[in-house]
Amino acid sequence: MSKPTDQDVDISVAAMLRFGITLSALVVLIGGALYLRNPFVPIPNYHHFNSAGPSLSTIAGIFHGVVQLQPRSIIQFGLVLLIATPVARVVFCVVGFARQRSLLYVGISLFVLLILTYSLSNGAH
Amino acid sequence: MSVLVFSSVLFATSIAAGLLGALTGLGGGVVIVPVLVLLFGVDIRYAIGASLVSVIATSSGAAIAYVREGLSNIRIGMFLEVATTLGALLGAYLTAKISGHWIAVIFGIVLLYSALSSFRKWPSSIPVGHVNPLARTLELSGTYPGPDGPEPYTAERVPLGFGIMFGAGTLSGLLGIGSGAVKVLAMDQAMKLPFKVSTTTSNFMIGVTAAASAGIYLSRGYIDPTIAMPVMLGVLGGSLIGTHILVKARVKTLRSVFAVVIIALGVEMIYSGITGRI
Known part of the structure; x- marks a missing residue:
């Protein structure tokens, strides 16, 4: 098997990005449609910040709400998929650089992945 | 206000923001925060949460087109992402x-800076010529399609570019924006990369x-699904329309109009912040 060029990696990255965005937009749309089933409910108070609590701010809480078909949890799940898209892109780059035997860049992309994982693990617990 | 009215008005506003952002190259996220805060009276933390989500959507959407053209440099992008992601962590920490x-x-x-930089005609980058040893070690070079075939380029002043990128990441994490203007500044002006390579690689990194x-942001509850939903779908839709319609002749006028709007919003944000209305 020949080493893939940067261009080959680019094309697979483009396909992955398209998939990630389409999927997340669809999930957000479905959640939004469910949320607007009761269209004339007044909006919550957005003037003052109060954290939504674990049901919408942790991955476990969001999954729990999705299973119960909670509209806001479904939207939030779509947004998590969207956030995961650039992370998946970095994973693609790690694999791409590894196949090019570019050890330096495998290391650099793994470091970026580590930072992203740290940030996302904040929401995991 | 009912949820339907709120979502519809916000969706329409976000389409306009995404459309203008794509046509002018300033990005849609930059107007979403002031609009949410000043017009809808939304707390600034919810506003930056919704904006950040829309930034991910538009940059990934635009990147599909850019990576296909092969103009963005993934090595330079990945190396500088070390700086921007570390900066973003600091920025997100500072928001609290x-x-x-x-x-x-x-x-x-x-x-104000974004609006003014869109007026400014940057002098075209003239490479100094000597090869930066750091750039060689890190393989920060490439070629891009010029008028006479592929033209090679190599990054210069790598530490300076890296430092500016850290600042760009901090602003992004603090304000929920892409800070593309600062990223382009780092690559085009500091590292002397070709302009097209700078803009597309910047998009890759956003x-x-x-x-x-x-x-x-998610773990702190800044991302409210009921605000982020119309914003994300609207900005994404608007920017997709913006990248597909070609109204090049009018873009210059449009950019000026948009820049004036951004300046007005910037002044209003500063005024409201100082007087304590936000």
Whole structure:
């Protein structure tokens, strides 16, 4: 098997990005449609910040709400998929650089992945 | 206001923001925060949460087109993402420490800078010529399609570019924006990369940088699904329309109009922040 060029990696990255965005937009749309089933409910108070609590701010809480078909949890799940898209892109780059035997860049992309994982693990617990 | 009216008005506004952002190259996220805060009276933390999500959507959407053209340099992008993601963590950490008034003031200043930089004609980059040893070790070079075939380029002043990128990441994490203007400044002006390579690579990096602060925003509850839903769908839709319609002749006028709007929003943000209305 020949080493893939940067261009080959680019094309697979483009396909992955398209998939990630389409999927997340669809999930957000479905959640939004469910949320607007009761269209004339007044909006919550957005003037003052109060954290939504674990049901919408942790991955476990969001999954729990999705299973119960909670509209806001479904939207939030779509947004998590969207956030995961650039992370998946970095994973693609790690694999791409590894196949090019570019050890330096495998290391650099793994470091970026580590930072992203740290940030996302904040929401995991 | 009912949820239907709120979602519809916000969706329409976001389409306009995404459309203008794509046509002018300033990005849609930069107007979403002031619009949410000043017009809808939304708390600035919810506003930056919704904006950050829309930034990820538009940058990934635009990147599909750019990576196909092969103009963005993934090595340079990945290396500089070390700086932007670390900066984004710092910025996201700072949002919890700094009061909303100050975030509004800093946001206003960044708005003014973005608008003014869109007017400014940057002098075209002239490479110094000597090869930076750091750039060679890190393989920060490439070729791009010029009029006479592929033209090679190599990054210069790597530490300076890296430092500016850290600042760009911090602003992105603090304000929920892509800070593309600062990223282009680092690559085009500091590292002397070709302009096209700078803009497309900057776009490559915006999504990854935003993802680094998004995790922290999510855990703090800044991302409210009922605000982010119309914003994300609207900005994404608007920017997709913007990249597909070709109205090049009018873009110059449009850019001026948009820049004036951004300046007005920037002044209003600073004023509201100082007087404590935000």
